[in-house]
Amino acid sequence: MGHYAAIWDHKAAIEVTKDWNGIDQVVLRNPRGASVRVSLHGGQVTSWRNDRGEELLFTSSKAIFKPPKAMRGGIPICFPQFGNCGSLEQHGFARNKIWSIDENPPPLHPNDSLGKSLVDLLLKPSDEDLKCWPRCFEFRLRVSLAADGKLTLISRIRNINGKPFHFSFAYHTYLSVSDISEVRIEGLETLDYLDNLCQRKRFTEQGDAITFESEVDRVYLSSPNVIAVLDHERKRTYVIRKEGLPGLVWNPWEKKAKAMLDFGDDEYKQMLCVDGAIIEKPITLKPGEEWTGRLELGVVPSSFCDEG
Template identity: 75%
Template sequence: MDRSVAVEISKDENGVSQVVLRSPRGASARISLHGGQVRSWKNERGEELLFTSSKAIFKPPAAVRGGIPICFPQFGNRGSLEQHGFARNRMWVVDENPPPLQSTDHSSGNAFIDLLRKSSDDDMKSWPHRYELRLRVILSVDGYLTLISRIRNVNCKPFSFSFAYHTYFSVSDIRQEIHLNDSEVRVEGLETLDYLDNLCNRERFTEQGDALTFESEVDRVYLSSSDAVAVFDHEKKRTFVIRKEGLPDVVVWNPWEKKSKAIADFGDDEYKHMLCVDAAAIEKPITLKPGEEWTGRVDLSVTASLY
């Protein structure tokens, strides 16, 4: 693969390094070295597939509201760690010595970049463990997006963490009530699963519906899901498929009207056009012994839907 054509490294409007991946058919992905965050994912027609708030803050150290933030070493807001951990707020570097690519990851036409985040003194103040976090982002010839994270314990003692790819999908109007019985946006693949409801003090429930639709705020962690979940968008006639490895849980989040107004970097009405569906490991934290490594992977594809 000719990386000089498929991979471009530049600076964004705030002088932060970023990487743009391009597929031969015109799809693209843009990754910021601030947070190792995918900021944009466009299909071959140039349509943006990820949501970013019009009020997002793009200057470090603030995390950007949108795209795909990396949540490590925790998801949520507990203890002394900042919300969703510090990985999404720190600067990363291009990994000059990445692990070998699998044969399926370097197929002809795939563009990729490897990023690296190592524990810093600032990290150690709130989470006293030495780690290496490697991220590979791959844009396939078909425009599909893959993120692979490898976390290695370079500590002298075990540590535990949770992790999520906090993916903000761009959708048409999510509100079920304005579409009568024909829901515009729904999630399938979560039926019969237990979930923790963050709106009810993490109480455990079981999903009763055949598909998840939206008429109010949702903040749930679905447990031990299958390896594939789909987001159907009737109006835009497209379906996102989330396939995952090493990430047993799925977070589904939409703040709805009231909470949107309380979030400073989020527009009052923007909840209508976004949905977070995250591949995650939350209920059972991952524990690594010294020298051990964990790998988590998500493959995001989008296809035209016929209704």
């Protein structure tokens, strides 16, 4: 790892270890004891812990930790599609490929590296990928952990030659919550969404917050840069900041949870997906163009927010 040492802040800590399948994973730490784990299988964040060692991301106890299956939990990267359409596997192939550590990452804004423990990953299409999706791309992913425990993911996707291509994308973020019935989302009020449970009909969000009493599967057509997920029982709030990424909110509830092989029957109570996602209006990249999608996750005490 000495080769990479020059790009880390001197207080940052980074370690490369093997996971249960012998695949490399990168562990990031900050001086206060928070940590992030990123698997090179899928470029997937599999763990994000605060300075007390509490896990902030949900992973199913029934998750299948074996390629080519993507792990149920953490933050899978969905590219070049979200959902199940066409000839590609559900949610695209990026989450099932082995990524590499990027030895020559392009420079980003100083705020995206200063005082942070970080790793840059790279995915390029294999011959197999080009057969099923014949587009030449470079996908660079930076995962960083700040001194205050915030987790940031920055994706840069470039069309490196050939013709224009289109893609969908998602940071499919599984948050760990105490009890879904005690959780509320603020920041999506008055926004339009497509309801996947009602033949994708368009609705406008009513009320001052989203609460959960049954299955939810909504694609928001736009969303603010900041969303708050309040967990009353744990007295903490996830603050989600994103750029250029509308959203998706999903909880399978009881019936669908029981139908998923890699999901515990009652685990829907302990999770909530709030994604930064490009679904309805795919991105088009001309040759040489690059798209950037940024997601920042932080946690604050719930007293920070009005719980009225």
